Amino acid sequence: MSTLTQAGTAAAARVVDAVKVYGGGDTEVRALDGVSVDFPAGRFTAIMGPSGSGKSTLMHCAAGLDGLTSGSALIGDTDLSALDDRRLTLLRRERIGFVFQAFNLLPTLTVAENITLPLDLAGTAPDRSRLDALIDAVGLRDRLHHRPGELSGGQQQRVAVARAFAGSPDVVFADEPTGNLDSRSGEEVLRLLGDTVRRTGRTVVMVTHDPVAAAHADEVVFLADGRLVDRIERPTPDVVLDRMKSLDPRDRRGAAT
Numbered sequence: 130m131s132t133l134t135q136a137g138t139a140a141a142a143r144v145v146d147a148v149k150v151y152g153g154g155d156t157e158v159r160a161l162d163g164v165s166v167d168f169p170a171g172r173f174t175a176i177m178g179p180s181g182s183g184k185s186t187l188m189h190c191a192a193g194l195d196g197l198t199s200g201s202a203l204i205g206d207t208d209l210s211a212l213d214d215r216r217l218t219l220l221r222r223e224r225i226g227f228v229f230q231a232f233n234l235l236p237t238l239t240v241a242e243n244i245t246l247p248l249d250l251a252g253t254a255p256d257r258s259r260l261d262a263l264i265d266a267v268g269l270r271d272r273l274h275h276r277p278g279e280l281s282g283g284q285q286q287r288v289a290v291a292r293a294f295a296g297s298p299d300v301v302f303a304d305e306p307t308g309n310l311d312s313r314s315g316e317e318v319l320r321l322l323g324d325t326v327r328r329t330g331r332t333v334v335m336v337t338h339d340p341v342a343a344a345h346a347d348e349v350v351f352l353a354d355g356r357l358v359d360r361i362e363r364p365t366p367d368v369v370l371d372r373m374k375s376l377d378p379r380d381r382r383g384a385a386t
């Protein structure tokens with residue numbers, strides 16, 4: 130059982146009694162083993178835990194990229210399991226933004242075209258002033274007509290962040306967004322995510338291995354063996370690192386000998 134919820138705050142996304150089983154028989158893996166967790170609206174939440182604890186699985190299921198074996202995943206009040214493939218695709222397009230470790234920009238499109246891609250796909254006219262503010266926030270005004278291949282990794286990830294927020298999604302899911310960046314570029318991307326949440330009231334959920342990255346969030350939720358084991362508000366790198374050490378099986382073995 131792992132039910133830790135944030136009383137009194139609306140959830141932008143949540144999973145309830147989430148179970149995800151991969152494979153069967155001898156090779157069965159319970160990647161999520163009864164997780165209930167909410168991601169409060171207007172906040173930046175990090176998901177941490179040892180390797181294999183279920184972080185990516187939780188994020189993919191919460192974002193409707195993968196289905197749960199049992200339990201439910203909701204965006205706002207919409208239960209994703211009630212949607213057919215077409216509606217799920219539309220919901221992901223209109224209400225969710227994604228930032229991936231590998232940037233996933235389209236190489237043939239310019240920076241400007243990559244940023245407005247979600248709006249173009251949805252057939253929505255961009256709100257020029259909001260888009261302008263976003264371009265200024267990510268510091269890419271002088272690169273708008275470049276292709277991704279002409280940008281540094283940090284710049285490409287800032288384009289990906291702008292793209293993720295361009296359609297005013299209910300929630301942006303970021304999967305190891307600093308995993309391919311040096312620490313300075315990573316810091317810029319994390320500050321950008323945090324500032325965007327605080328400035329615009331948007332919601333970000335980020336999977337990370339890095340306690341310094343997690344400390345940019347308002348709150349960190351911890352998984353271990355497919356279960357939710359803790360959540361810490363106003364995290365610092367040291368507090369997150371200590372909690373991670375207590376969860377990592379290698380550290381637990383070390384402490385026992």
Ligand SMILES: Nc1ncnc2c1ncn2[C@@H]1O[C@H](COP(=O)(O)OP(=O)(O)OP(=O)(O)O)[C@@H](O)[C@H]1O
Pocket residue numbers: 151152158159160178179180181182183184185186187338
């Ligand atoms: N497609 C899959 N098929 C079978 N098992 C899977 C699959 N995806 C994940 N798993 C297993 O589910 C468990 C949780 O994996 P998951 O990738 O969610 O963990 P994680 O915490 O994100 O790990 P890491 O930090 O190493 O990326 C692991 O034991 C993993 O091997």
